[in-house]
Amino acid sequence: MTHELLSPAQMSEADRLATDAGPFDGIGLMRNAGAAVAAVVLARYPQATRVHVLCGPGNNGGDGYVIARFLAASGVDTAVWASGSPRPGTDAALAAAECPVKARPLSNFVAETGSLVVDALYGAGLSKPLSGDDAKAVDVVTAMRLPVVAVDLPSGVSGVSGEMLGKAFRAEITVTFARKKPGHLLLPGREQCGETALADIGIGDGIIALLGVATFENAPALWLREFPVPAVDAHKYxxxxxxxxxxxxxxxxxxxxxxxxxxxxxxxxxxxxxxxxxxxxxxxxxxxxxxxxxxxxxxxxxxxxxxxxxxxxxxxxxxxxxxxxxxxxxxxxxxxxxxxxxxxxxxxxxxxxxxxxxxxxxxxxxxxxxxxxxxxxxxxxxxxxxxxxxxxxxxxxxxxxxxxxxxxxxxxxxxxxxxxxxxxxxxxxxxxxxxxxxxxxxxxxxxxxxxxxxxxxxxxxxxxxxxxxxxxxxxxxxxxxxxxxxxxxxxxxxxxxxxxxxxxxxxxxxxxx
Missing domain, CATH: 3.40.1190.20 (Ribokinase)
Incomplete structure (x- = not known):
């Protein structure tokens, strides 16, 4: 099943269980996630003159560094803008070290007409409003009406409630991993996400089954087995x-x-x-x-x-x-x-x-x-x-x-x-x-x-x-x-x-x- 909805906390637990079980460690899952988003960017936006990847200091930002590495290797003109540095020794820090594109401070963020923005700032785990340079970046992107590809969830949208915590990016496509989150379906988050694409990064169904998920996307797969089919000898009563x-x-x-x-x-x-x-x-x-x-x-x-x-x-x-x-x-x-x-x-x-x-x-x-x-x-x-x-x-x-x-x-x-x-x-x-x-x-x-x-x-x-x-x-x-x-x-x-x-x-x- 892929209709389970994971809270941000459950998603973090799924990451932990998956890395414990293998075959992918944390950086392996991060590389898979970044590759999946980069593939979407290359397939959907071949006309983009430049791609600006906005990276936060956590795992969402780590995904961004991987995305930038794949895009640069594919010949895409890529810029990286960082909102803080990853903590030393983390998977995000390793991903940043592997990225050949030098990160510039998000405080200096500028973009051009015709460019594309990849929002890899915070994703579903954000629990407070964007502020400072993060909020300014939203203003720049919104004012220029630049297309946005969001990693996991548009930054500024709660993965738990779908509420906008203040300012938030409005994406054309949101790429999330393993399973969707409630914020992808609850309003106004659903509108901020645009199209939501689900990517397999190596977290199997067996891992999800261990989480005891009780929230689902309503679709026939959830209830079709109970859908009534009348017997051959059925009468009206x-x-x-x-x-x-x-x-x-x-x-x-x-x-x-x-x-x-x-x-x-x-x-x-x-x-x-x-x-x-x-x-x-x-x-x-x-x-x-x-x-x-x-x-x-x-x-x-x-x-x-x-x-x-x-x-x-x-x-x-x-x-x-x-x-x-x-x-x-x-x-x-x-x-x-x-x-x-x-x-x-x-x-x-x-x-x-x-x-x-x-x-x-x-x-x-x-x-x-x-x-x-x-x-x-x-x-x-x-x-x-x-x-x-x-x-x-x-x-x-x-x-x-x-x-x-x-x-x-x-x-x-x-x-x-x-x-x-x-x-x-x-x-x-x-x-x-x-x-x-x-x-x-x-x-x-x-x-x-x-x-x-x-x-x-x-x-x-x-x-x-x-x-x-x-x-x-x-x-x-x-x-x-x-x-x-x-x-x-x-x-x-x-x-x-x-x-x-x-x-x-x-x-x-x-x-x-």
């Missing part, structure tokens, strides 16, 4: 049943979007649970989606006992009202305490979205207690930034936490899989496993898009995907469909846009068997 709660007569569209997405994602049966005063409105718009009156908890319990749905969607279009939160708590309690007759008292799953999240924010402790009780249904929550801040205000306000860390903390507190939405959606499970999505598309920023996402996740849950994998798959599929559709996308387009994406995943899943 074997393929899973989803119940979607509808709002009142003026707010029924969100539930129908969720319901259609659940059906498109493969659920064999989908029922919209409607209050009495919205039955006529919903009936006028539904065909393959079933409809049932369920305006009270008793009516919902009758549906659960009769139809045994594997998953529910609760929230879209219900209104941000305390009584919606009350209903959610009663629903969780009913599924948790075995009040429903067998076989309805199995561990169902609920996708809590939109107004459900805001409504539960009126009584967060009661919700967290309900979610943690014995036998509680599996919960998947899909908050955007505002909803997350309302339900988890202390976590959201903590400036020391990255988006990844916030999602993990919220997941542990709510005992739920958290889908912290955005262009860099983070999916986190209560056990600490997390994934960062990277295929988001701006076309998804449209009303109703989130309702579709909830339906996709619920449909996958109903077909037996575990909650974390269903959430990850739903996020990726939703983004992929939006990206492929492109400009002009509205939420109503999304359910049908899922079809080619699902077909490719189905074929890939079958091929992997």
């Amino acid at each position: 074997k393929r899973g049943h989803v119940g979607v709660f509808s709002g009142g007569p003026g707010a029924t569209g969100a539930a129908r979007l969720s319901a259609m997405a659940a059906a498109r994602s493969g659920a064999g049966a989908v029922t919209v649970l409607s209050p009495a005063n919205a039955m006529q409105t919903n009936a006028a718009h539904l065909t393959s989606i079933m409809l049932r009156e369920a305006g009270s908890l008793e009516e919902v319990q009758e549906f659960l006992a009769a139809r045994h749905p594997e998953s529910l969607v609760f929230g879209p279009g219900l209104g941000p009202k305390p009584k919606v939160g009350d209903f959610a708590l009663r629903l969780i309690a009913a599924l948790a305490d075995g009040a429903l007759p067998p076989p309805s008292n199995h561990r169902s799953a609920i996708v809590l979205d939109a107004d459900a999240i805001t409504s539960l924010a009126h009584q967060p402790e009661a919700f967290f207690e309900a979610a943690r009780q014995q036998g509680a249904p599996a919960l998947v929550m899909t908050p955007h930034e505002g909803e997350f801040g309302r339900l988890f205000p202390d976590i959201a306000a903590d400036k020391n936490l990255s988006k990844l860390a916030k999602a993990r903390a919220a997941s542990a507190q709510a005992n739920a899989v958290i889908v912290y939405k955005g262009a860099d959606t983070v999916i986190a499970a209560p056990d600490g496993t997390a994934a960062i999505n990277a295929n988001g598309a701006p076309w998804l920023a449209t009303a109703g898009s989130g309702d579709v996402l909830s339906g996709i996740i619920a449909g996958l849950l109903a077909q037996g995907m575990p909650p974390f994998e269903a959430a990850c798959a739903g996020v990726w599929i939703h983004a992929e469909a939006g990206s492929r559709f492109g400009p002009g996308l509205i939420a109503e387009d999304l359910p049908l846009a899922l079809v080619p994406v699902l077909r490719e995943l189905f074929d890939a899943r079958k091929a992997a068997e």
